[in-house]
Amino acid sequence: xRRLPAVPLFVxxxxxxxxxxxxxQAAALLVIVSLPPPTPEVYTVADVVAAIxxxxxxxxxxxxxxxARISNRAPAGPTEGRRRLEFRAELASALGxxxxxxxxxxxxxxxxxxxxxxxxxxxxxxxxxxxxxxGFVLGxxxxxxxWLTVRPVGGFGDPWRQRVLLALVLAxxxxxxxxxxxxxxxxxxxxxxxxxxxxxGRDPRAEPIDIAGSPEVSSAVNSFNQMQERLAxxxxxxxxxxxxxxxxxxxxxxxxxxxxxxxxxPLRSELAADIGEMNEMIGAALAFVRDASRERPHGRVDLxxxxxxxxxxxxLTGARASVDRIDRVVVDGDPLxxxxxxxxxxxxxxxxxxxxxxxVYADAGMAIVEVDDEGPGLPEHELESAFExxxxxxxxxxxxxxxxxxxLAVVRAIARAHGGDVSLANRDCGGLRARVCLxxxx
Numbered sequence: 249x250r251r252l253p254a255v256p257l258f259v260x261x262x263x264x265x266x267x268x269x270x271x272x273q274a275a276a277l278l279v280i281v282s283l284p285p286p287t288p289e290v291y292t293v294a295d296v297v298a299a300i301x302x303x304x305x306x307x308x309x310x311x312x313x314x315x316a317r318i319s320n321r322a323p324a325g326p327t328e329g330r331r332r333l334e335f336r337a338e339l340a341s342a343l344g345x346x347x348x349x350x351x352x353x354x355x356x357x358x359x360x361x362x363x364x365x366x367x368x369x370x371x372x373x374x375x376x377x378x379x380x381x382x383g384f385v386l387g388x389x390x391x392x393x394x395w396l397t398v399r400p401v402g403g404f405g406d407p408w409r410q411r412v413l414l415a416l417v418l419a420x421x422x423x424x425x426x427x428x429x430x431x432x433x434x435x436x437x438x439x440x441x442x443x444x445x446x447x448x449g450r451d452p453r454a455e456p457i458d459i460a461g462s463p464e465v466s467s468a469v470n471s472f473n474q475m476q477e478r479l480a481x482x483x484x485x486x487x488x489x490x491x492x493x494x495x496x497x498x499x500x501x502x503x504x505x506x507x508x509x510x511x512x513x514p515l516r517s518e519l520a521a522d523i524g525e526m527n528e529m530i531g532a533a534l535a536f537v538r539d540a541s542r543e544r545p546h547g548r549v550d551l552x553x554x555x556x557x558x559x560x561x562x563x564l565t566g567a568r569a570s571v572d573r574i575d576r577v578v579v580d581g582d583p584l585x586x587x588x589x590x591x592x593x594x595x596x597x598x599x600x601x602x603x604x605x606x607x608v609y610a611d612a613g614m615a616i617v618e619v620d621d622e623g624p625g626l627p628e629h630e631l632e633s634a635f636e637x638x639x640x641x642x643x644x645x646x647x648x649x650x651x652x653x654x655x656l657a658v659v660r661a662i663a664r665a666h667g668g669d670v671s672l673a674n675r676d677c678g679g680l681r682a683r684v685c686l687x688x689x690x
Contacts, residue, residue, distance in 0.1 A: 260430060260433065260434060261430075261434070263430070264426075264427060264430040264431075267423075267426060267430075268423050268426075268427060271419060271422060271423040271426070272419055272423065274419075275415055275416070275418065275419030275422070276415070276416075276419070278415070289381070289382035289400065290379040290380065290381060290382070291314065291379060291380045291382075291384075291400070292379050293335065293338050293339050293342055293378075294342075295314060296314065296339055296380070296386060296398055297339065297342050297343060298314075299314035299315065299316045299398045300316055300343065300388060300396060300398060313400070313401050314398055314399065314400055314401065315398070315399060315400075315401055316396055316397070316398050317396070317397050318390075318394055318395070318396060318397075319387070319394065319395045319396075319397045320394055320395070321395065322351050322353070322387050322389070322395050323351050323352070323353025323385045323386065323387040323395070323397060324353045324385075331378050332352050334378045335352065335378040335379075335380065336350045336352060338378065339386075343388070345388065349388060349389040350386070350387070350388055350389075351386070351387040351389075351395075352380070352384060352385075352386050352387075353384070353385045353386070353387060382400050383400070384399065384400070385397055385398070385399040386398045386399070437465040437468075440457065441457075441468070441472065444457040444472065446667065446687075448476055448479075456473040456476060456477075457469060457472060457473065497526075497530055498527070498530055501523055501526055501527060501530070504519075504523055505520070505523050508520060508523070529654075546580055546581055546582055547580070547581075547583070548578050548579075548580060548689050549578065549579050549580070549581050549582075549583050549586055550576060550577075550578055551577050551578070551579050551586065551608055551615050551617060551686070552574045552575060552576050552577060552608045554583070554586050554587050554590055555571065555574065555590050555606050555608050555617060556571060556574060557587070558587060558590040558591050558594050559571055559594060559604065559606050562594050562595075562598060562604065567598050567604070568598070568602065568603040568604070569594060569598065569603070569604040569605075569606075570604075570605055570606075571605070571606045571607060571608075572605055572606075572607055573607035573608065573609055574607070574608050575608055575609040575610060577608060577609065577610045577615040577616075577688060578615075578688065578689045579615050579666065579686045579687065579688060579689050580666075580687075580689045580690070581666045581686070582662075582666075585662045585665070585666075586662070586666070588658065588662065589658070589659050589662040589663060589684065590606075590617065590619075592655040592656070592658055592659050593606075593617070593619040593659060593682050593684070594606065594619060595655065596619075596621075596655050596656065596682070597619050597620070597621035597623075597680070597682070598621075600621065600623045600680075601620075601621020601622050601623030601679055601680060602621065602622050602623060603620075603621055603622045604619055604620075604621060605619070605620045605621075606618065606619045606620075610688060613687070613688055614668070614685045614686065614687060614688060615668075615685070615686045615687070615688050616683065616684070616685055617683070617684040617686070618681055618682065618683050618684075619681070619682045620675060620679055620680070620681050621679045621680050622678065622679045623679055623680055625674040625675070625678065625679060625680050626672065626674065626680060628674070631671075631672045631673065631674075632672075634656055634672060635656045635657055635659075635660045635670070635672075636657065637654055637657040656670075656672075656682075659682075659684070663684050663685075663686065666686050666687070667686065667687045668684060668685045668686035668687060669684075669685055670682060670683065670684045670685075671683050
């Protein structure tokens with residue numbers, strides 16, 4: 249299937265704005281051309297008298313009514329002009345009031361006397377009677393000095409305004425699908441980038457992304473793929489370098505082990521113990537490098553099953569290992585690596601804390617694995633440095649315990665390779681809590 253030529257994001261956004269403006273203007277022009285112009289609303293003396301006496305008047309031919317309210321101030325603007333004076337005189341006669349107590353405000357509005365013409369007057373009005381045009385405000389001064397004001401009801405009550413509002417709503421509905429398609433087209437590459445960044449955080453060896461789109465998107469995709477390739481190459485080079493160094497160190501250590509044969513006791517035993525410890529550290533480093541560079545298939549893993557299996561195996565050896573909460577949570581990852589992560593946490597708790605109590609649950613879109621022990625805990629300033637490779641605390645993690653300081657480093661490496669992390673915290677009741685957070689499977 250042939251792809252359409254890529255359009256820059258700037259052109260797409262500009263096209264969306266222009267298309268929206270054109271559609272809105274077209275809808276407005278259609279309303280102006282197709283709908284008849286609004287008929288000016290006119291009010292007779294009878295309408296005003298009804299509003300004054302009853303607090304409101306029947307609706308006019310356009311559907312609007314009059315309101316009457318008490319005010320402390322007279323309407324703005326003097327009553328001027330022959331037609332205004334005629335209307336005031338007729339209204340004063342109908343009310344039996346002094347004409348000087350009536351003010352017709354709102355300068356600029358007119359009074360009409362309909363005597364034929366192109367537009368017929370309302371059926372209830374006589375042609376020789378003067379009328380008020382919509383928009384006026386009329387005031388009648390009461391005996392207590394306050395004013396009774398009469399004016400048309402405002403708002404969108406008249407049919408003309410309702411038709412214009414309806415046309416505006418229809419224009420918005422007509423443009424909305426087009427705007428949705430444009431917005432979806434613009435947002436789709438961003439969502440794909442976010443998903444690719446998430447995959448890269450979980451698996452540095454993830455496949456490069458392939459997103460077709462505008463030149464800006466294609467350029468960003470190429471840069472992202474190159475960055476991913478450089479990161480993978482950098483990690484591979486560093487891993488290979490560490491493995492080579494660890495492997496090459498074994499040769500001089502082997503020569504040293506032969507040369508100390510002639511060393512008298514007890515110096516020979518001490519030197520042999522040091523060389524043995526160094527060999528053990530090198531072996532652990534090589535195993536770590538091997539695991540980090542080996543590609544394993546990822547899949548959906550039931551984390552609760554992994555934790556239960558590891559703790560049950562530890563309990564079978566007579567260790568104090570148990571679980572107090574196991575919820576079924578599923579993550580995407582390497583089953584063997586996650587099992588090694590859990591085993592390192594459990595072994596760490598049993599070795600330095602005499603007991604391992606585990607739990608698995610989900611919280612805020614993350615799978616949580618916690619392992620508690622009953623050991624002395626750690627100083628607050630050592631909680632983070634405990635994850636450094638070959639870091640050991642002499643008070644509790646000396647070589648006599650058999651630890652070489654790579655267990656927690658491996659745990660953090662595996663957790664971060666799966667898009668999560670691990671942390672340590674001292675429990676209020678004593679002991680240490682290791683907490684691993686991993687993203688739940690999508």
